[in-house]
Amino acid sequence: MSFLALSEIKKSFGPVQVVHNFNMAIEKGEFVSFLGPSGCGKTTILRMIAGFETPSGGTIRINGVDQTTLKPNQRNIGMVFQAYALFPNMTVYENVAFGLKVAGMARADIDRRVKEMLALIHLEHLAERYPYQMSGGQQQRVALARALAVKPQVLLLDEPLSALDAKIRVSLREEIRLIQQQLGITTVFVTHDQEEALSISDRIVVMNAGRADQIGTPSDIYNRPATRFVASFVGTLNLIEATVEDPQANRIRIGEHAIQIRDSLAQSRGGDKVAVALRPEAASLQATARTDTALPGEVVASSFLGSVVRTRLNVGGNTISFDMFNDPGLTPLAAGEKVTLHFAARDLLVIRD
Template structure:
């Protein structure tokens, strides 16, 4: 049986249902991210796990024990908040020791555990500092140590990196992942940042309008989005309007181009409209590139972005964004130029609502 189980969770605030039949099983030691736009219900699910909100329906269990009737302070869960939430009147040591004192641990053990935690986050030299004397990144690391100190069964991270600057975000997310692996703690991470979710998760739950649209490994979410929402929310995607050419041969028409798809078109007939998606980094302009299908179009725009050259190509009224890595030998396409993009049939995704 899974360690953290959410079964048919529903939550309404007045007439508004913000979580609609949410189901999820998380294994012990797993790092799962809830990814979605603002208002999709991800934080509400996290707050229900913490006990700050009660589900309108459904059950939450941790290690086989139902949590619905337990208060927040009885659940033994650690949580890191977006706004750090360190106690301003306590120094770093006292903040980390807070949960241990509440648990009734003796002074010597508290001392040992706090030092251990501060060493883990490499801030053992700042034990006497107060929160206002520290940077945002340092405060969030202390918040992480405070959450981990009482050895919680589950660690909840509520957009812990959102208030930090870009550089610190990257380093801290790597640190969080490394600590999580080291301790083997089951972790639920809420974020609206797809890069964060893709980079540190074992699995991602893409949430939309109170439901889990797709649950899967980062590569699966990125490469095989299950719905149009997932496809548009995770990564950049070209949505192309096409017409079924030959269902038997699995081909579609994009402008004047006939494109072969790997995924089955299904029950559609010739002439039916179909939406297909293509990642900007798929395909190549090189004539020597391998590929079993191609598209020809006219360059509309081309931007040099340093490591990448981003080109917009008009293909039968569809504006396709195409990224290629820059190298000293790369020739930047010019507006008005006719180019041919080569792909593998597997690069195209059929998008269903």
């Protein structure tokens, strides 16, 4: 039996349905990220798990116990908010101790637990500081310690890193994942940042207009997107318009070039238009033992992105991007240059909606 089970969850605000018949089973100790654009329903699902919103239909169970109509304080859940939500008139120690005091824990046990939590987030030396005396990253770590102090069954994280600068976000997300694995706590993380979701999740739920377009491991989501939306939202992806030439042989045509792909075209007919996807890192200007396909193209533009240089080509009327590692000794390709793009046909993925 799954530890956190969401069955046929629906939510409407007036005439607008924002979550449609959502189902998911989350295992104990699993780290699941809900990923999607603003308004897709991911935060609404999180709030229903927490008890801040009541589902219009469906059930929520934790460890087999129905939680659907319980109030937030009746659920053993820890939550970390985007805006930290620390008590400004309390010290770090008092913030972390708050939930334990409400639960009626003995003073000696509170002291032991708070010190344990502050050691976990490496802030023992700041126990007597107030939130305004701390950086945003430190405040968010205190909020995490406060949520974990009460030993919740489930930890909910509502875009907890979005207010931090890039370098702190990376280090803190790694710290959150390390703590989560150390404690073995079931965690649901909401974000619109695909890199965050890909880097720390056991599974990802890609939300689109109140529905889960795809649920899978980070590798599945990135390498085998199930829909055009997932393909375009997760990572940078080339969507190439092609024509089915021979569905039995899985052969398509891009411009004037016929290519045999790995994906089945059995449900298509000759002449059908299909969209195929290719990741920028799967293409190169150099032929290798791995590549088996070469298409002529013309450089449209090059963009310097730090560690990589992304170049856009016009290939058979399609704009295709490919990435090269930055090399200070190389001159970026100029617009109008004629080049040949190499890739493996098996890396082309047919996108079906």
